[in-house]
Amino acid sequence: MRVSDLQCSPRLLDALAHKVHQHLGMDFSGERRSDLLRRLLRLARxxxxxxxxxxxxxxAFADWNASQIQALVPAFSVGETYFRRDSEAFGWLARNHLKPLLARRRREGQRYLRLWSAACCTGEEAYGLLFLIDELLGTERRSWDVELLATDINEDFLTHARRGVYGRNAFRGNDDAFRRRYFQAEGSRWRVRSDWLDRIRFVRFNLTDARQPSPMPSADLVLCRNVLMYFSPARASAALHRLLASLEPNGVLLLSSVEAGIATQAGLKGCMAASNYALTLPGSIGAKELCVPRPVASPAQLLWPGGDHAAAAPAEPAALSRTAPRRVTTPENEPRVIETDPAVFWAQAQQALAQGQSEVARESLHAYLGCPGLSPGQQHETCLLLARSWADELRIEPARCYLERALALDAASTSAYWLSALxxxxxxxxxxxxxxLQKALYLEPDFILGYFLQARLxxxxxxxxxSSKSLQVCRQLLSEQAEDAPVPRADGMSCAQLLRLCDQIVTRDQPWPNR
Structure with missing residues (x-):
């Protein structure tokens, strides 16, 4: 049965929308009534x-119990996720929160971690976090008490996650080495290896149910990304405050970057965390460390290679010491990179970026820029990577310097203007x-995410x-795409998810009617 074939009264739709909002927190007000009906009809089929x-x-008029809610959950669950979906955010977490936290706990003789992946879906994010922690702990991991909780409202998702078996759709891009390390093949699928299987506690939990106590009080880290956008503003705000209350004093709550506006509307202020948004408890040490820009280098140090001064090089990590750029001293006592194959430096930089080793990556990118024969396009792309690396660390001035050089190399770079806007x-x-943003949109009139950010700003x-005009253009462009199509430059977010965020902007000032 199609929506158009069903005679459904406004009163009935209002009652259904209220029930869903009451028990699941999801907002199907206004124009989204038809979406609610489509979901329920699909479940009925x-x-x-x-x-x-x-x-x-x-x-619509029954009292929903736990069994009824669970039977309806599949109609309202979004199962789109995959491994290494947001490696930049994990790199930021490792560098800015987890490494300092581990060092502090070692000094205090308190070797424990409490981590929570909220709305974990089928478990890819939770396992990715476990892999990251083991990489950071190395040979110490057996002497640490690591509790990793993963929750979701969908029991089918949790069953999938507990099994730890994934098909090709859970892996995107160049994942061969990643799969070999953490998974074993089972026909055309891959199972999480025994070293990591059964080390995560998967529990059913409803983020919008205020009656449920927190499953992990005093968490060091909570990941809750790309789920609050589906809640009404009131329910999203309440869920955010409960998640923050679950943090230990220096803990971090990580949202997707596009949910920053939801946090702001809830009266909360955080900071960008690579392609995500980080929140901490007000006045905590974590807030001071994460959300205040660090001191920047002197103007001379910010100049790119080939200028009057070279940027100061970080210490060379042992893991890459065999292939790191070799330096000599010139008569002028300035460091100079010996000429070598630029592809070596580029490969080193990509490896370091994937591992969250920003200083190593910048060292290799500087060496790459110093190689003769690079095209303007190659230099431009390198400057963009350097700018992004500095921006991820909240180092505003060096990021601006490399963006300026990137635009000097290519004045029609939408990517450079987009990064500049962020x-x-x-x-x-x-x-x-x-x-x-105005320049980026002039260069790329169909830039969907650009119009969304413009509307917010x-x-x-x-x-x-x-703002309404920009939002209207954004919604029009989204309507021309398939719902599950990824939005360009949105780190895997689908068009349907971004459309939901557009709805949030329109409805956030309209309170949900009391019943």
Whole structure:
């Protein structure tokens, strides 16, 4: 049965929307009523219900118990995820939170970690976090008490996660080495190796149910990404405050970057964390360390290789010591890289970036830039990587320097203007961010995510009418795409997910009606 074939009264739809909001926190107000009906009809078809209209009416006015809620959850769960989906965010976590936390715990003689992957779906994020922790602990891992909790409202997802068996769709890009290390082949699928299987506690938990106590009080880290966007503003705010209350004093709550606006609307302020958004408890040490830009180098040190001064090189990690650039001293006592194959430096940089070793990556990228014969395009791409690396560490000035050079090499680079907009937003420079966005949108008129950010920034700048226009263009562009199509430059977010965030902007000032 199609939506258009079903006679469903507004009163019935209102009641269904209220029930879903009451028990699942999801917002199907206004134009989203038809989406609610489509989801329920799809579930009715899957369950082969004989009388859909009677089922909907009974559903709308029944008292939902735990069994009823679980039967409906598949209609409202989003199962799109994969391994290494957000390696930049994991690199930021390792560098800015987990490594300092591990060092502090070692000094204090308290070798324990408490980690929570909320809305874990089928477990890819939780296992990825476990792999990361083991990499950071190395040979020490058996002397640490690591508790990793993963929760979701969908019991089918949790069953999948506990089994730890994944098909090709769970791996994207160049994952061969990753699979060989952490998985064993089972026909056309891969199972998590025994070293990591059964080390995660998977538990059913409803983020919007205020009656449920936190399954992990005093967590060092909570990941809750790409789920709050589906809740009403009131439920999203309540869930955020409960998650923050589950943190230990210096813990970190990580959201997706596009959910930063939801946090702001809830009265919370955090900081960009690579392609994510980090929140801490107000006044905590973690807030001071994570959300305040670090001191920057002197202007001379910020100049790129080939200028008057070379940037100061970080210490060379032992893991890459065999292939790191070899240096000599010139008569002028300036370090100079001996000429070698630039592909070596480029490969080193990519490896270091994938492992979250930003200083090593920058060292190799500097050496790469110093190689003769690079095309302007190669130099441009390298400068963008350097700018992104500095921006991920909240080092605003060096990031700006490399962005300026990137734009000098290619004045029509949408990517450079987009990164510039994100950087200025991070620095609190709304006008600068809007200026950079305007140039990016001029160069790429179909830049969906650009219009979304423009709408948010204009709204924060009290330009409501202009914000609505940008949001209208964004929604129009999204409507021309398949719902499950990825949004360019959105780190795997689908068009349906971004459309939901557009709805959040429109409805966040409209309170849910009391019943």
């Amino acid at each position: 899957e369950q082969r219900l004989p009388d859909t209209e009677h089922w909907l009416e009974a559903l 950087l200025e937003q991070q620095a609190g420079n709304t006008r600068g961010a809007l200026s950079a 204009l709204r924060s700048d009290d330009q409501a009418q202009a």
